[in-house]
Amino acid sequence: MDVFISVDMEGIAGITTMRHILRGTDDYPRSRLLMTDEANAAVSGAFEGGAKRVVVSDSHGDMGNLLPDRLDRRSELVSGTPKLPWSMLTGIGPDFAVALFIGYHAGGGVEAAVMDHTFTGYFFDVRVNDDQWNETHLNAALAGSFGVPVGLVTGDDKCCEQAKRLKGVRTVAVKQGIGRHVATSLSPQVAHERIRRAALEATRTANEALVFRPKPPFGLEVDMISTSCTELAALAPGTQRTGPRTVRFEAKTVQEMIQTLLAWMYLARHAAPQYKVD
Numbered sequence: 001m002d003v004f005i006s007v008d009m010e011g012i013a014g015i016t017t018m019r020h021i022l023r024g025t026d027d028y029p030r031s032r033l034l035m036t037d038e039a040n041a042a043v044s045g046a047f048e049g050g051a052k053r054v055v056v057s058d059s060h061g062d063m064g065n066l067l068p069d070r071l072d073r074r075s076e077l078v079s080g081t082p083k084l085p086w087s088m089l090t091g092i093g094p095d096f097a098v099a100l101f102i103g104y105h106a107g108g109g110v111e112a113a114v115m116d117h118t119f120t121g122y123f124f125d126v127r128v129n130d131d132q133w134n135e136t137h138l139n140a141a142l143a144g145s146f147g148v149p150v151g152l153v154t155g156d157d158k159c160c161e162q163a164k165r166l167k168g169v170r171t172v173a174v175k176q177g178i179g180r181h182v183a184t185s186l187s188p189q190v191a192h193e194r195i196r197r198a199a200l201e202a203t204r205t206a207n208e209a210l211v212f213r214p215k216p217p218f219g220l221e222v223d224m225i226s227t228s229c230t231e232l233a234a235l236a237p238g239t240q241r242t243g244p245r246t247v248r249f250e251a252k253t254v255q256e257m258i259q260t261l262l263a264w265m266y267l268a269r270h271a272a273p274q275y276k277v278d
């Protein structure tokens with residue numbers, strides 16, 4: 001049985017600030033260790049639950065955060081940038097029995113959620129058929145397009161709450177969000193133990209997990225944070241600009257929807273404001 005693990009950084013135990021998650025800060029090297037150790041907890045659980053092969057996908061920022069020489073030697077690592085065609089899920093395919101999302105975060109616009117955003121800070125709001133979707137939902141639908149269910153989502157309490165759109169999914173809240181950059185966190189060691197156990201169960205019961213297969217068509221809509229970003233995103237073929245800061249695309253498949261979203265992200269990046277660390 002093959003298990004796919006996508007690991008982001010904002011939802012890792014002990015991580016709360018931009019200084020923790022941005023390359024070049026004093027705190028970032030420590031966060032790479034925390035992220036890698038949390039990934040290892042999920043890898044251990046997956047093997048204990050019956051996995052024969054585990055692929056770990058680095059899913060944060062430039063997708064080069066996990067430390068290859070510290071990652072469980074039984075696993076394989078997908079990293080590099082730009083990590084296309086599927087960004088956080090590059091490397092997934094129909095051979096995987098289950099996907100685990102570790103260190104995830106709530107979507108943009110959620111109160112008291114640690115570093116809430118959806119793919120990027122210049123997407124103000126992301127909607128599919130008029131419902132707000134976050135990275136968990138979008139990536140779960142993408143995994144679903146390959147027939148792969150999501151068995152576990154970990155992150156803060158708001159991320160776990162939003163993951164409930166996926167019926168039957170297990171969650172582990174490693175911290176309780178108090179503000180955008182404030183949380184009460186479990187000790188990493190306690191988080192690792194809970195994640196290991198949940199990953200074990202998610203892998204052991206992978207054949208009972210429900211695949212997230214929302215019905216097409218998908219009306220994908222993004223409100224951008226500026227008119228400049230919107231002008232650039234509107235260059236993508238098939239994209240309609242439906243408002244000063246809104247673009248829309250009618251997708252027939254999940255994969256077409258995700259590729260459009262990524263195209264908008266890369267186009268709009270040219271006019272996006274840079275993150276400031278304070």
Ligand SMILES: [Zn+2]
Nearest residue numbers: 008009060061
């Ligand atoms: Zn991230």
